[in-house]
Amino acid sequence: MTDLHFLSTTTTNGVLEREFTLGDDIHGMLWSPPAQTGPLVLLGHGGGRDAKALPMVGRAQRLVAEGFHAVAIDAPGHGERPRTALDDEQIAAMQEAMSTGVPVGPIVVPYNLHLAERAVPEWQATLDALERLPEIDGPFGYFGLNMGTAVGVPLTAGDPRIAAAVFGIFWYDGTLAEHARRIKVPVEFLLQWDDQHIPRDSGLALFDAFASTEKSLHANAGAHKEVPRFEVESMVRFFNRHLR
Amino acid sequence: MTDLHFLSTTTTNGVLEREFTLGDDIHGMLWSPPAQTGPLVLLGHGGGRDAKALPMVGRAQRLVAEGFHAVAIDAPGHGERPRTALDDEQIAAMQEAMSTGVPVGPIVVPYNLHLAERAVPEWQATLDALERLPEIDGPFGYFGLNMGTAVGVPLTAGDPRIAAAVFGIFWYDGTLAEHARRIKVPVEFLLQWDDQHIPRDSGLALFDAFASTEKSLHANAGAHKEVPRFEVESMVRFFNRHLR
Numbered sequence: 001m002t003d004l005h006f007l008s009t010t011t012t013n014g015v016l017e018r019e020f021t022l023g024d025d026i027h028g029m030l031w032s033p034p035a036q037t038g039p040l041v042l043l044g045h046g047g048g049r050d051a052k053a054l055p056m057v058g059r060a061q062r063l064v065a066e067g068f069h070a071v072a073i074d075a076p077g078h079g080e081r082p083r084t085a086l087d088d089e090q091i092a093a094m095q096e097a098m099s100t101g102v103p104v105g106p107i108v109v110p111y112n113l114h115l116a117e118r119a120v121p122e123w124q125a126t127l128d129a130l131e132r133l134p135e136i137d138g139p140f141g142y143f144g145l146n147m148g149t150a151v152g153v154p155l156t157a158g159d160p161r162i163a164a165a166v167f168g169i170f171w172y173d174g175t176l177a178e179h180a181r182r183i184k185v186p187v188e189f190l191l192q193w194d195d196q197h198i199p200r201d202s203g204l205a206l207f208d209a210f211a212s213t214e215k216s217l218h219a220n221a222g223a224h225k226e227v228p229r230f231e232v233e234s235m236v237r238f239f240n241r242h243l244r
Numbered sequence: 245m246t247d248l249h250f251l252s253t254t255t256t257n258g259v260l261e262r263e264f265t266l267g268d269d270i271h272g273m274l275w276s277p278p279a280q281t282g283p284l285v286l287l288g289h290g291g292g293r294d295a296k297a298l299p300m301v302g303r304a305q306r307l308v309a310e311g312f313h314a315v316a317i318d319a320p321g322h323g324e325r326p327r328t329a330l331d332d333e334q335i336a337a338m339q340e341a342m343s344t345g346v347p348v349g350p351i352v353v354p355y356n357l358h359l360a361e362r363a364v365p366e367w368q369a370t371l372d373a374l375e376r377l378p379e380i381d382g383p384f385g386y387f388g389l390n391m392g393t394a395v396g397v398p399l400t401a402g403d404p405r406i407a408a409a410v411f412g413i414f415w416y417d418g419t420l421a422e423h424a425r426r427i428k429v430p431v432e433f434l435l436q437w438d439d440q441h442i443p444r445d446s447g448l449a450l451f452d453a454f455a456s457t458e459k460s461l462h463a464n465a466g467a468h469k470e471v472p473r474f475e476v477e478s479m480v481r482f483f484n485r486h487l488r
Contacts, residue, residue: 193461
């Protein structure tokens with residue numbers, strides 16, 4: 001079993017921030033309330049971003065203020081991790097589709113599910129290491145939109161340590177829905193009502209697939225990238241309800 | 245212009261509760277934080293209930309704790325108000341449909357819209373009287389599910405004093421949707437994902453009709469009457485965002 005290696009430790013505004021590596025491939029950030037044990041929320045980043053992206057840091061700070069620990073790791077091909085030839089090819093295809101107005105779903109969905117196959121074992125190795133830290137105590141939650149949903153749905157379906165999850169802003173897909181049908185923990189699911197990339201019915205069908213008896217869809221007016229800021233507060237309350 | 249007539253005044257757990265009448269027909273409850281000015285939230289009750297129903301009192305107490313005033317009035321044919329022959333006939337038809345498993349929507353929708361035609365002018369007269377009270381200060385919000393939506397949608401469409409509204413648990417209907425298309429204030433809309441009475445697409449279509457640039461659908465797993473309790477807290481936060 002591999003141990004976490006902490007590269008740096010800083011404390012800013014009451015948030016202990018530790019950059020870490022695990023084995024050869026995993027690089028991430030761990031945010032903690034100093035000297036406080038508590039549950040851990042996994043933050044899955046979106047495509048093209050990484051563990052240090054500003055939205056991750058903002059969510060982590062809000063979670064730490066509520067006594068949670070939060071962790072993010074770079075997905076394969078993201079951050080400073082090397083890209084494969086397939087990564088380059090898929091990213092170019094996405095950019096091509098975006099610029100010509102062709103639907104991106106048929107490219108994003110299979111590519112993100114491919115990345116998820118590589119990312120899920122990395123998340124599990126990270127959890128194995130983190131749960132040995134004395135300050136991590138209690139169940140885990142998962143938050144991830146966009147690509148963070150493609151990774152988080154199979155992760156949550158297969159890892160009983162995750163007790164509640166926030167997903168959303170992703171397409172229906174048969175394989176993903178099979179994973180969703182195995183998820184019974186509470187789920188909050190975000191959808192943008194006027195998403196220019198994800199057909200409304202596709203998002204609704206993915207929400208419908210979860211087997212959870214407690215699941216809530218939050219569909220907000222606005223385009224793909226216009227998820228309202230108040231959903232961060234909703235996420236915090238959701239984890240307060242389910243991880244305590 | 246008619247004045248409010250207060251029948252009784254009691255203060256319990258920091259909530260000033262006043263029962264009032266206005267003219268010959270209107271009977272209601274006004275809940276206030278003692279000696280505090282603030283915005284007012286209108287609470288529209290569901291079918292078969294009235295202004296004193298327990299869910300209304302519970303929501304009013306939560307709102308008062310946040311510094312809001314809250315008001316409810318009995319809909320026509322509800323509470324101690326006399327029923328017309330049409331009221332009796334429609335209520336019997338609904339009970340018949342419920343007991344035989346026939347869809348109730350085709351009975352509930354036109355009957356509730358008929359009640360709304362009678363209820364909207366009563367709400368407006370109530371607002372005319374309440375806005376003259378010195379402690380009522382700021383914009384109005386409206387909360388009402390079920391029949392409370394049938395009444396609140398035309399009321400909000402026609403009364404510019406209402407600056408934010410929570411609706412839901414109701415069917416799509418052409419006339420109601422016409423009113424919804426005139427509503428531009430922020431809307432939070434509740435839908436039960438497994439509603440045994442309201443087809444999912446019908447509720448989604450009603451949400452879609454609102455012209456508001458800020459609107460949020462909260463669709464929760466569960467049957468018609470299983471709206472989760474945490475939606476009360478969401479409603480309070482919604483009004484805190486929009487009535488301050």
